Amino acid sequence: MTERGSATSATGSFRPVDAAALAEHLADRVCARAGRVRVLIDGPPPATPRELADDVAERVRLRGRSAVVVDTDDFLRPASVRLESGHTDPDMFLDGWLDESALRREVLGPAAADGPGTVLPRLWDAHRDRSYRDHRLPIGPDGVVLLAGARLLGRGFACELAVHLRMAAAALARHLPRDEHWTLEAFARYEAERDPIGSADVLVMADHPDRRALRDRDGGPGREGHPCGWSRPATVRWRR
Numbered sequence: 090m091t092e093r094g095s096a097t098s099a100t101g102s103f104r105p106v107d108a109a110a111l112a113e114h115l116a117d118r119v120c121a122r123a124g125r126v127r128v129l130i131d132g133p134p135p136a137t138p139r140e141l142a143d144d145v146a147e148r149v150r151l152r153g154r155s156a157v158v159v160d161t162d163d164f165l166r167p168a169s170v171r172l173e174s175g176h177t178d179p180d181m182f183l184d185g186w187l188d189e190s191a192l193r194r195e196v197l198g199p200a201a202a203d204g205p206g207t208v209l210p211r212l213w214d215a216h217r218d219r220s221y222r223d224h225r226l227p228i229g230p231d232g233v234v235l236l237a238g239a240r241l242l243g244r245g246f247a248c249e250l251a252v253h254l255r256m257a258a259a260a261l262a263r264h265l266p267r268d269e270h271w272t273l274e275a276f277a278r279y280e281a282e283r284d285p286i287g288s289a290d291v292l293v294m295a296d297h298p299d300r301r302a303l304r305d306r307d308g309g310p311g312r313e314g315h316p317c318g319w320s321r322p323a324t325v326r327w328r329r
Contacts, residue, residue, distance in 0.1 A: 103302040116148035126233045131241040132254025135264035136295040142237035161238025163211035164188045168218045179275040200234040243283025253289035260296035
């Protein structure tokens with residue numbers, strides 16, 4: 090297993106892509122792997138990670154493999170915990186909203202090669218603040234799970250492919266609704282502290298949703314089950 094960010098890693102070149110070409114490229118990367126594949130699609134809401142995950146999943150299914158999309162908004166912690174410091178606390182938004190242990194227990198662990206192969210698509214309805222009570226979905230021996238949402242990398246989530254949809258601070262401020270600007274501080278800290286750019290197998294520049302550009306990290310498909318986003322002693326960073 091090659092550890093992401095090691096001296097053996099290299100960078101490629103950016104190339105422009107539209108939404109369809111990006112989804113097709115990711116489906117190609119996913120289907121080039123045998124066995125179960127866990128994909129993290131990380132990006133702020135204006136970068137539409139869930140839309141991309143749905144598109145990739147549909148293309149994977151057309152190639153004869155099962156695919157389940159899981160949205161991190163359905164794995165938030167209860168309001169009593171998530172909002173204990175208020176509704177607009179950047180620190181909690183960065184590290185206290187997402188139920189990381191539940192994602193490992195209900196999604197990423199079961200979807201591992203040696204896991205039981207049944208995943209929970211939704212856990213918590215944040216609007217009603219109660220459980221969804223969904224049934225687990227089987228993914229089979231070569232199924233694909235796509236976990237989509239924001240602030241995913243740098244948490245040690247195990248995966249076979251990590252995608253980061255990057256928006257520069259100015260672009261994010263333009264696209265976020267005004268009443269969500271309190272999250273800008275958290276997104277800036279996420280990029281500085283968690284290094285999602287350095288953690289990604291596929292980096293997508295997403296300042297303009299209709300004019301994106303992607304770059305693959307060389308050697309990406311060879312890191313079976315690596316923890317996506319652990320800090321490394323020797324890091325080769327993407328050039329911004």
